[in-house]
Amino acid sequence: MADTTTPDTDDIPFNRDFPLAPGIVDEPVPGVRRIVCANPSPFTFTGTVSYIVGRGKVAIIDPGPDNEAHAQALLAAVQGEEVTHILVTHTHRDHSPNTPRIKAATGATVYAEGPHRASRPRYESEKITTESGADRDFVPDVRLADGELIHGDGWTLETVYTPGHTANHIAFAWPERKLMFIGDHVMGWSTSIVAPPDGSMVDYMASLDRLAAREEDVYFSGHGPTIPDARRFVRFLIRHRKAREASILHRLAKGEADIQTLVRAIYIGIDPRLTGAAGYSVLAHLEDLVARNVVATSGDPVIGGVYRLV
Template sequence: MAPPFDLADLPTGVAMPLSPMVARVLAPNPSPFTFTGTQTYVVGSSDVAVIDPGPDEADHLTALTAAIAGRPVVAIVCTHTHRDHSPAAQPLRAMTGAPVVGCAPLTLDDDGPRADAAFDAAYRPDRILADGERLAGEGWTLEAVATPGHTSNHLCFALVEEQALFTGDHVMGWSTSVISPPDGDMADYMRSMQRLLERQDIIYYPAHGEPIDNPQRLVRGMIGHRKQREGQILRFLERNGDSLIPDMVAEMYKGVDPRLHPAAGRSVLAHLIDLHQRGLVMTADDLWQMR
């Protein structure tokens, strides 16, 4: 899927100021699943936190070193442990001496459609943050907000002083998040989305895509989108009886880049598991039908 703008307008390896306390550095890993690439955020002024350090690539680590510019690093913070988010934590810790804090470690065998989304088996946090726990530097405070769904260990981080939320992959600025079982859970995701809807954040900084300056509107739209998708699945099963997921994807994702269909199938499976747990559908031999 081609971005709707020239990638040259979003240069990798450059610290782009977004607010008095926030700069982002775009990693050189664009793909159909990462959009223009993974965005690492440097938060603070006299001392800093680095959020989602990204892939372990030499050019990206050099760019992060330049963005840190010799300032003390209070913490290297990870929203979750997919390979486009956390692998640079270990070399950055070695370079800066900063602890790795944030989400819990999680490693699963992943035979899903996203090579970039396999779990980072080398992730070793020095401190795991529970929901509501905080870390702070001079003039800034980050608070962990538990948002399971995309992954079971996913955390967002609120920058208290700016009413901003770093949303990782839970809410992205260009697409909905893939929910891929067995770890991805649609019911958890919907509960996490409802939780964000009830917050008072005024801007989101996602790991992929542009900042979101009317976040409640976007979250309402994403909740509505998931409910519409659930309705599509139920109507498909009512019309067709016993059905396979690829047949559902072929109809429901017409016009979507075919490279994304396997990932779409994972989200359809997540919906079906949720519907099964609610007693609305049943399954046998990979076929799904209304209960």
């Protein structure tokens, strides 16, 4: 799920050229097939991308949203093969709800970090609501730890814990091939949304730093095209997030401000439909800045707070 509110993206080589139509199977590299679900939106781009790993005995990564047509397309793509593994990167509703359909049809074992959870408890001052984007029904058969190896027929994937977009976000590296199924942590067409309490900017930046130190050259993302030169792209994202932080501090240097004021100052010309998402992106940065004692607020750092430099 993307943060499409980003206005200053000239420093990031985004690629929005992804013509793959829903339901069509292609094979971007040998042993990796992908199918796009017909769930386009400002946050999902052309739709959620599901991946099929291997031949004969295969794994399906991220079965997608609650969508019968997409489930049938995935099953048609593996007709005559055995699905042994279902791997889920995280539990947003555009990635995991189709899992029961695929499991019922194939009997495959479901692997993930765990059920959905927030990155932190809600503060008392926050309105108690349920995140509409969370798949709270999802429970994996096998809970994966960081660094755990998942063995299949002709492939071995490594679990890479990448919290930030969600607390339970993981990626699946194929070290032998120097590629990674990166979920929504990194996307080639847009920055990824980090919205507290579901997400955490502290965790997100730490995960980016970790990815930059790994050896994978190619990322297959949950939305949009393949990301080549992946580590360089991650460094672009790190610089961009730091620039966003600098913009927040620049505005606060002029005086205290609430999040709506910060959004107006930072996101020039933003589509009004996206101001809510922009506000939560700013909040994610502010939570980090408050924790580092760079910015202060009265009470907990929440969406309705007023912020000032320390």
